[in-house]
Amino acid sequence: MSASGTNVAGGAAGDVTDGYEMVIGLEVHCQLKTRTKLFSAASAQFGDAPNANTDAVCLGLPGALPVLNRHAILLATRASIGLECTVHDVSVFARKHYFYPDLPKGYQISQFDRPLATSGRVVIGTNTDGSEKVIGITRVHVEEDAGKSVHDRFAGFSAIDLNRAGTPLIEIVSEPDLRSAADAGLYLRALKQIIEYTEVSDASMEEGSLRVDVNISARPVGQVAFGTRTEIKNLNSFSGVERSIEIEFARQCGVLRAGGVIEQRTMLWDGHKGEVRPARAKEGSHDYRYFPEPDLPPLVLDAAWIQEQRDALVELPAAKRARFVSQYGLSNHDVDQLTATVILADRFEQVAKAGGDAKRAANWMLGTVLAAVNVRGGDVTSHPVSPQRLGALITLEVEGAVSNTAAKQIFAMLETEDAEPRALAEREGLLQVSDDGALVQWIDEVLAELPEEAARFLAGEKKLQGVLVGAVMKKSKGSADPKKVNQLLGKLPDTQ
Amino acid sequence: MAALARLGLADDRVQSLVGELNGILEHMDVLQQVDIGGASLDPDATHGMRMRDDVPNPIVLSRAREEFAPSMRDGFFLVPRLATHGTAESADDEGDE
């Protein structure tokens, strides 16, 4: 199933792309969150001294053999299920050969024709006709990462750090179903969210735990056959992915339009210059001489175990969004924001349950709480106002005992004091005053304090009502019932 | 093939090797005549793979890497400088300069 969509003519490209359609497939590598490496029990931790986390297996010392990390397979299986793939009970590791100093054995242990999982899908949005926009996943396979090389530290040398060599990756290959840079961005964001929900990887492009390679070709609109594709590597942000797609598509269209032929080659993204340019000279594909890894028997997974993982899978973003809309009656916009991460969604649900009002809970979470977390640092689960206390505050609001303004003040106090909302409201005199007598008194005081505004308002300038209401709220330290104040004030001009 | 295997053979050596290898390969042609019949090419999954717990337990090295590494500095392995846009694919071009 392919995504529908019009071909995108990037603003800068103008009409060179008219009449052409881009075809995109993405290969995404995610670093799995394990303590140790895929085939070596050395630590997979990031940031340690160079080559500190290398043992005989990672260094490719003669005689060292690979031993598979069970947790990596669990995470890979979970990710595959999250991507709606068929997880195979038998899969095979294979050696992929090439020479490079950050590849200690001269081959990478990966999977070739018998990968862990195949035939998945990701929903990235809806089409104009309301149907789901679905991108197919060809396969998910498990492989080990290579090390890192640094070129500028020692003059004349490249410095190799093998700490990362051997850490576990999954490679997620999409079908060539994408037809625009924007869709590629949507796909990546949806994929990343699923990966985060399933807690398989940190999936951060900036940190390097998520890497993207783009396969892109162009064809005249209406043509069924795919054009020759190029591959774009060295991407380090989602925006870089989108921009590089636009640029390379325009280039390819330019070549085709001029009657030229696209050469199959690897291109590199230069984020500083915003350019896509060919990797040095060589073209053609590499002969990786794949063959089944003789040091590892086939990976056999028990069907019952796979089913257990399916059953235990966290509620995925799409399902959670749908449930929030139907269960809480929230808007798509709010739901999208609330389900951005699992912890936010969970917290919201706790608050909604404690406070008994989902709409208010949503407003609080997306407004005040997120802003507070932003300032404090940490995440929503480390915020000092528990779901129970926030729920109690919301209950006060719903009862009409405090106004929203007062509630915000109480919230600020809850952040620093270990007290309950009602007690704080009482102590600070924030309990909403709806008694006409008290309100009228405050209104009279305000009218006296702001004679000019008062006069103009009473003469008919309705828009000054807000100013006066605000002054009453201030005078009452937020405890006045704003609805009532508005009511009372509103009547005044007519009585003149 | 020699390039693929990074063997750096001198041209005259290549010639004689080609002769030797062709001779050897001729003997292998007999395999083409074999009737594979029902020989299954599926992986033998009778013994599944044993897996290990995700607990740090590296194979302890009794000597520091510096003792057996040809060239190390500040904990890094040093090699002749690569092109700055180091991807594995572009490494094929090393040595063309």
Place this chain on the structure above:
Amino acid sequence: MSDSLLLSRSVAEVAADIASGRLPRDAALDASLAVMESANAGPGGLNAVLWSDAEGARAGVAALTLNPEQRLAGIAVAVKDNIATRTMPTTCGSKILEGYVSPFEATVIARLRAAGAVIPMKTNMDEFAMGSSTENSAYGVTRHPMDHTRVPGGSSGGSAAVVAAGVTRIALGSETGGSVRQPAAFCGIVGVKPTYGRVSRHGLVAFASSLDQVGVFGTTVDDAALGLQVIAGVDPLDSTTLDVPVADYRAARGATGDQPLAGVVIGRPVEYFPESLDPRMRALLDRSADHLRALGAEVRDVSLPHTSLAIPVYYIVAPAEASSNLARFDGVRYGLRVEGDGLRGMYEATRSQGFGPEVTRRILLGTYVLSAGYYDAYYKRAMAVRRLIADDFTKVFAGGVHVLLTPTTPSTAFVAGSRSDPYEMYMSDIFTATANLAGVPAMSQPIGRIDGLPVGGQLLASHFDEATMFRVGYALERALGTEAHT
């Protein structure tokens, strides 16, 4: 004292005496080092020993906490130079690992040491185990102890020569296509290849991963069985080892009575007795078969129809895996580094200077058969035919046969330098490579002489049935007595 110590009693008995204190703890080691001297086993002489560490071995013996559980207490074991040890280099007979001392030791070494053994020497071998004569080492050829003009066989020729010369009673070698059995046959000693997956390869420098196994040489069947007993067993560090209990390989050593092999069925595969087999070799095999019959075994002809395909299959599969396993030797992290023109130049200079001609030949062959366009026709096809070869064995063993009897090699030890055509050299593996391809255990033991040179008879059994193989071996050895060496 040293001679009677080494030859008249089994290693097990000597170890028991050392463990109990009846013998001085360094008795066996002293004897071994003395013979190493007198037999001139090192460079300049047999050139079977590449590196030795007498001091370390003495210290090892001194540090032993002796107890009866240590089945190899104080016993000196020689180890082929492709098995990682921490105290001496592991060069694999190659320049590319000259001076390389492994920072970790092989599982088999750890198990030997846990059993009380000491390792005073590393032995010569064909470079990276590729060869059948130990003429392909970067550190010189090894000579046959009985005839210095001849080869001891290979690739574990150094270990075989060391045992044949009486330097140690037990030695470790490695097998990929016959590299323990063939030199055992040439040198007149016992050589065992275990079932694939029986012994850990952690620390064995890989040549062809799906074929490699550590093998054991012994002066007698019992010595070899004891050696295997100590090192066998599943290893979490090697995913290809299988969790099958290790039987008592020495159970049948004392079997007396006049029909110790009653009920045992021995098969003679017709394909291993071609018309072209040297009639004197055939006669020795016949004599062995007669002995086995006299001991109560039934001997019948069987067929392993795909035998003739073993060499072509082996010489596609092994070099393919070797070309992959040797890709790690690039001068970056360990071993030889030769500077060249940039990174690629370094790789090529290092590998062209570090690898000898046979290794180079096989890497090229291996790279070719794995390359795009040829993978299906060569490697994949060879692996399919390999299944057929393995199935031949399965069918025969399922048909009621317990052990197979064959010659180990088509000839006795040949003269050094006489096999110049590579394919001719490859043909020496013709009777041994099938066991590696099928993964079945196999053993060569001396069954006689031709023109004074030792001849080996080979026993093969079904997967993980080393115990029956040894049972027949013990009985045959006892029955042959001194005939085995005349």
